[in-house]
Amino acid sequence: MDLSVGTQLPPFVRETGLENWNRFAAVMDEFVPHHMDDEAGKKSGMPGAFGMGNLQSSYMHNLIRDWMGENGRIKNFTIQWQNVNLKDTIVSAKGRISSVEEADGGKLVSLDLWTEDNNDRMLATGTAKVLLAA
Amino acid sequence: MSDASTATSYITDEMRAAIGRELGTRSSYPISASDIRKWAIAVYFPESPPDKYTGAGGPDAPLTAPEEFNPFAWASPGKKPKKPDVSAAFLENQLGITPPATKTILNGGTVVEYGVPMMEGDVITATNRLDNYTEKQGKRGTLLFSSTKDEWTNQRGEMVKRTTSTVIRL
Numbered sequence: 001m002d003l004s005v006g007t008q009l010p011p012f013v014r015e016t017g018l019e020n021w022n023r024f025a026a027v028m029d030e031f032v033p034h035h036m037d038d039e040a041g042k043k044s045g046m047p048g049a050f051g052m053g054n055l056q057s058s059y060m061h062n063l064i065r066d067w068m069g070e071n072g073r074i075k076n077f078t079i080q081w082q083n084v085n086l087k088d089t090i091v092s093a094k095g096r097i098s099s100v101e102e103a104d105g106g107k108l109v110s111l112d113l114w115t116e117d118n119n120d121r122m123l124a125t126g127t128a129k130v131l132l133a134a
Numbered sequence: 135m136s137d138a139s140t141a142t143s144y145i146t147d148e149m150r151a152a153i154g155r156e157l158g159t160r161s162s163y164p165i166s167a168s169d170i171r172k173w174a175i176a177v178y179f180p181e182s183p184p185d186k187y188t189g190a191g192g193p194d195a196p197l198t199a200p201e202e203f204n205p206f207a208w209a210s211p212g213k214k215p216k217k218p219d220v221s222a223a224f225l226e227n228q229l230g231i232t233p234p235a236t237k238t239i240l241n242g243g244t245v246v247e248y249g250v251p252m253m254e255g256d257v258i259t260a261t262n263r264l265d266n267y268t269e270k271q272g273k274r275g276t277l278l279f280s281s282t283k284d285e286w287t288n289q290r291g292e293m294v295k296r297t298t299s300t301v302i303r304l
Contacts, residue, residue, distance in 0.1 A: 014179075023176035027169075029208045053241065054202075058177035061202050065184070073248070074201050080243035 001132075003109060009095040012063040016051055016091050024055045038087070051085030056093075056124040060113045063093040064128055071133040075108070079126035090118040098127075106134040144234035144278040144303070145267045149226070155264050157228050157282060160213060162205035162258040169205070170197045170254060177202075196254040201295075205258045222303055225264065225280055234278055234303065242279060242300035249293035257289045265298060278303040 014020065018036065025031050030052055033040035038048035057079050064074055085091055092115065099110040113126040167189060174187035177200065182188075189197055199205075209215060218224075223233030252258065265281040280301050286294040 020176075020179055023179050027173045027176045027207060028204060055177065057244070058200070058202055061200060062177060065200070070186075075248055077201070077246045077248070078243065081241050 003097060003100050003107065003132075005097055005099060007097045009063055009067040009097075009111070012059055012066060012093040014059065014091055016055075016085055016089055017087050018049065020055065021049070021051050024052055024058075028052070028054065030054075041087075046084060046086065048087050050087065053081045053084075053124070056081065056085060056091075056115045057126075059091060059093040059115055060095075060124070060126055060128075063095055063113070064111065064130060067095070068130050068132060071106075073131045073133075075129045075131050077126065077128045079113075079124055081124050082122045085115075085123055086117065086121075091115055091123065092117075095128075103131060105131060107132045142276050143269060144236060144276060145269060146232065146234070148231045149234070149267055152226075152229050152231055152264055153266055155229060157225070157262040157264060159259065159261045160206060160210045161260075162210055162256075165199060165203075165205050165252060165254055165256050165258070167197050167254045170199045170203065173203050174200055199252040199254075201248055201251070203252055205252065205256075206260065225282070225301075229264065236278060236303035238304050240302040240304075242281075242302040244300075245298045247296045249295060250288065252288070252294055256294075258286050258294060259288075260284055260286045272304070274304055276304065 021035050025035060034044045034046070034049060035052055036049060041047070041049040060079065061074070061077070093113070094116065095111045095113045097109055098112045101108045109130045109132055111128045111130065113128060115123040117123060171188050174183035186198060187200060219227055221227070222236050222239040226233035262282055262284040265283040268279045270277045270279065280303065282299050284297045284299070288294055
């Protein structure tokens with residue numbers, strides 16, 4: 001695994017829409033009209049229904065998990081939401097190594113994270129620290 | 135332009151005195167393998183989640199939950215389902231104190247520290263506290279930052295995660 005500062009993680013990419021959001025609503029009990037109905041989304045000032053902020057958080061976690069494998073542990077994670085996930089857009093969760101330190105039990109890797117859609121809209125930004133076992 | 139020395143403050147003595155107060159404690163039902171599988175299927179949809187979240191490829195060992203799994207969705211023992219308070223005064227309503235005269239609420243982000251992983255069979259207890267009130271001056275006037283800290287432990291008392299959530303009100 002290349003742990004050079006600046007290395008990008010393989011992106012986690014999903015087409016997003018009601019099929020994703022309804023499943024997430026079902027496990028979160030998050031049946032909010034603007035996540036399910038275009039008219040409700042329009043009443044919230046959006047072009048239509050839009051996705052849950054917490055699903056962006058899960059996509060960032062998926063990105064980290066797919067990259068770190070079984071030898072890694074997420075020690076901490078931050079997220080700030082920038083824009084909503086609009087229906088029928090492709091969302092990519094991306095990350096880049098910002099620093100690497102020696103730590104008890106391995107290397108502590110700091111990551112810059114973000115999700116963006118296929119219209120170059122930044123949806124969320126974040127950071128994480130991951131302990132990779134020696 | 136706002137002048138910090140003359141700007142309006144939303145933080146009252148009553149609000150300041152409430153910093154550190156508990157907002158609520160709740161315990162989860164035991165986490166089931168089905169809860170973990172359904173969560174993983176939802177967040178990896180339409181592709182299949184890793185086998186470790188479904189048990190599809192391994193022996194009958196307890197499943198490990200994805201880090202961001204929520205064991206409190208739908209129901210908690212002793213808690214009746216109720217409509218969440220999404221008003222700008224939700225924090226002070228919980229504390230039973232006078233809310234600030236803000237009209238708009240924005241999500242200011244989340245900071246999470248992870249401890250031991252959640253496993254199938256675990257019972258998670260969460261204690262949520264008012265962490266702090268702070269203010270900054272913005273283009274639209276005073277911005278009130280309110281943070282809460284939610285600490286989760288498992289049935290062995292091990293720290294599972296600490297989440298600091300911030301809302302911005304104006």
